[in-house]
């Protein structure tokens with residue numbers, strides 16, 4: 001093999017092992033250990049007026065989901081269909097709707113990528129439910145082994161109430177160490 005070919009082969013091998021390291025779940029576990037720190041750092045930054053408005057107006061019936069959980073097109077669709085929002089009327093003052101719509105679009109998963117788990121939810125939405133992260137392929141896979149009675153119980157009601165089980169959901173941290181299911185406790189799988 002000539003020198004040029006050998007270098008090319010070595011580079012390809014290095015790229016290959018990097019790919020496998022990143023695809024390996026173990027890599028994700030190691031990354032998880034750093035998550036609370038990142039989440040805390042994010043929380044320490046004061047909310048912009050736009051984010052504060054979003055949390056106030058869109059966090060009254062359920063938690064204010066991180067903008068990074070859905071792509072821009074999903075948020076745009078949602079903001080134009082608030083009159084029939086999952087069976088409720090969630091319309092707001094037009095000026096507030098515009099501010100919140102811009103905030104969500106500017107921070108959407110495909111505009112300002114968020115933490116790895118959030119990105120996976122946004123990237124695996126069901127074409128039949130483009131506004132629901134709870135119907136995304138990755139979300140369904142992660143939550144399918146939870147018994148139905150733990151979801152329908154009054155303390156949780158639905159999988160859309162992330163913060164009923166994920167203690168640090170408001171800070172965007174869905175790591176397994178922060179899970180406490182009401183009337184069940186920690187989740188060991």
Ligand code: HEC
Pocket residue numbers: 057058059060061062065078082085086088089090100131132133134135157158159160161
């Ligand atoms: C009047 C109450 C109410 C308000 C206000 C409200 N929502 Fe909702 N929202 C709901 C209900 C009810 C559901 C369905 C929850 C369920 O499936 O258990 C929902 C579901 C959602 C979902 C889908 C969750 C999932 O993955 O299943 C998103 C995203 C969402 N809302 C975003 C918003 C945004 C953005 C705003 C502010 C513009 C907002 N909501 C304001 C009642 C509300």
Ligand code: HEC
Pocket residue numbers: 032117118133134142143145146150151156158159160161162163164165166174175176179181187189
């Ligand atoms: C009924 C309690 C419950 C609710 C409600 C719930 N989750 Fe979870 N979630 C879990 C459990 C339990 C796991 C771990 C599943 C496993 O590993 O088998 C999990 C796992 C996850 C993971 C993967 C975490 C990791 O480290 O692999 C993400 C991301 C996540 N949930 C996001 C959400 C979001 C976003 C919502 C709301 C839209 C939500 N969850 C609602 C219980 C819940």
